[in-house]
Amino acid sequence: MSSMETSNLTIDTLRKMFEAGKRFDGRGLFDLREIKVGFDVSNKAEGSARVSLGKTEVVVGVKLQVGEPYPDSMDKGNLMVSGDMLPLASPRFQAGPPDFYAIELPRLVDRAIRESKIIDLKKLVVKEGEKVWTVIIDIYPINDDGNLIDAATIGAVAALRNTFLPGLDKDSKIDYDKKTKEKLPLSKEMGPFSFTFYKLGNSLLLDPTREEAEACDVRVTFGLSSYNKGYMINSCQKSGRTPFTQEEIEKMMEILPKKFEEVSERLKKIL
Amino acid sequence: MAEKFKRPSGRALNELRPMIAKVGIVPNADGSAMFSFGKTVAIAAVYGPRQLHPQHMQDPATGILRVNYDLLSFSVADRKKPGPSRRSQEISKMTEWALSPVLDLEAFPNTVIDVQIYILQADAGTRTAGINAASLALAHAGIPMRNLVCSVALGKQDKEIIVDLDKDEEDFEDGEGATDFPLAKIANTDEFTLLQLDGKIPPERVKEVLDMANKCFEEIYEVQKKALKEVVEK
């Protein structure tokens, strides 16, 4: 696969195509590719899932550990989101210390999950003030064909919904061989999901392929959860120099609830 | 009365775990494959020959094979922190030496062939599953290769020689304990490219181990061959 950077003429052509609302694979600018979700990537994880968006594929695993609570949240369990941009997934990823994008991806997923409060961390206390569960979500891209962020968020939610608490022995030490049927204390609401808007020229789009993403000027990711028969934006991050206009931001606000509906509908049987 | 030795897994002494191999699982890569021995699952992707950066690492006499092996954090019961460990660095190097003899690296001076191997689920034999997956991925990438490389770990449970240990068997402690003997060989030859051992084995029994290994390599080769041919024949 190629590591060649996008050429000027391709960027010009894509800009014109997006202005006309057209994409190479025939999708509309805000259409998402086919989403596939599978489970049980690893029987050693307390929960795991694999998600593909078109040819983009991500695997996510959840591990549970027991530890001390943080001093400023003694009555809550802990959440950590981590992972690695495996060089396996793209000719662009290099082995070695993580670059900005490798650090950014798990942080974006972290905020979408944490701020949605989908996990009731208060119910993850083992012994008040002394021992709590720590939920660790690890995200690994397997193939990058654009939009790893949104695929990773779906993967994290799928893995969480499929997570079972391991058994504890009498000293509150984990026995990973002792499986329980107890699931994580999760909200019954759908989601959260993230939606990352990309911009090229004056056009906005969702779920770009790698080719489309590399031509774009800037992106912004929103974490969305359902709340009281409505929606809440729980997190947001613009990544890149080019500004967004107020009109563009308002347009995204119109689109977000519709997209949440759509993804919920597509995934309700699985999640 | 002597009892017939039973492996914890219930398999015969010379019985491998069921193997699955598939090629082309990472569309972005020049070549890719997955290979599993029972519950141990490895994936591998090859990028190359491609440019090697930084430039001072380039070798004008030959291409370089660069292998990166690692466990995904949730592939093991006790979560492994992301990032290379000493164990993974050692296995990366062993794997590089296990694979490079079949490659004509001198045909690609100044370049690198990158092999990435990750374990999705670990149940012993991870480095051997990794070598089998990487060998397939290199072939799939069209890299000129003399032969495929096949790998399996043999071992001992007390006094019995067994093939392809799973984790329970690796952890066996009775009698002489367990011995882990990972091996790799160039298919269709008698050239061993990976030789490692942890445990106890008397020198006079090594031939027995190699003979049993040879039968395993034949089975593994058939699985690898079938996976490659499916690329065309599906």
Added chain:
Amino acid sequence: MNNDRENPREMSEESNVSGFDDDNSKKRRVVVPGEIIVSGDDYLPSEGARREGVNVIASRFGLAEESGRVVKVIAITGAFIPRRNNVIIGRVTNITFNGWVVDIDSASSGFLPIDESPRFINKSEMDQFLAIGDVISAKIWSVNTRGIDLTLKGKGLGKLEGGFIFRVSPNRVPRVIGREGSMINLIKEKTACNISVGQNGWVWIKGNDIDSQIKARKAIEFVTDKPFVEGLTEKMEDWFTKN
């Protein structure tokens, strides 16, 4: 600019190695490294094959082809290996004092010396002729340890303007071109697009409108998705009646 970039002689040579052939004198089957292709002292191992004793053995994964006594293994996967006289499509990545560095999607970069441009270019106006990010169709005139040397002197070579470029697997290129250009000419005709296919897998399309450009790309991807199918030209014509 004339955009017919294929060299007819090179093409017909390449188009014969594209998947299953109706000509039964060439037998083909998929082989893995180390597999015995044929046995016999009369056979001559060629590219991708070697002799070990009485056997001719595959030295790569691919399609083994016997053509008379010559046995070779054709690559069906893998990176582009640059060869002299290949016409490629590349992207300018840097301008040095005496030429342009060009990414040709291969293990080495290409280099276009200022003397190999199609007309005289002043050193002070190099970036006006070719800037970073621009695309060229060039010919490889030398492959050596220092790198790959390119030239723009030749029919149909030069800077590409407008349209877009995308990548197909380099070993599908003979299929995309077709026997004596039959496939690519069919696609050009049906979409009224200018199309240039680089041996390195990069394809340039420029049409009169967005829709015909998209269609031309879809048509090419139809070909590359079915590498081992026979009668592809008829299937392509069929596709055009339905799309």
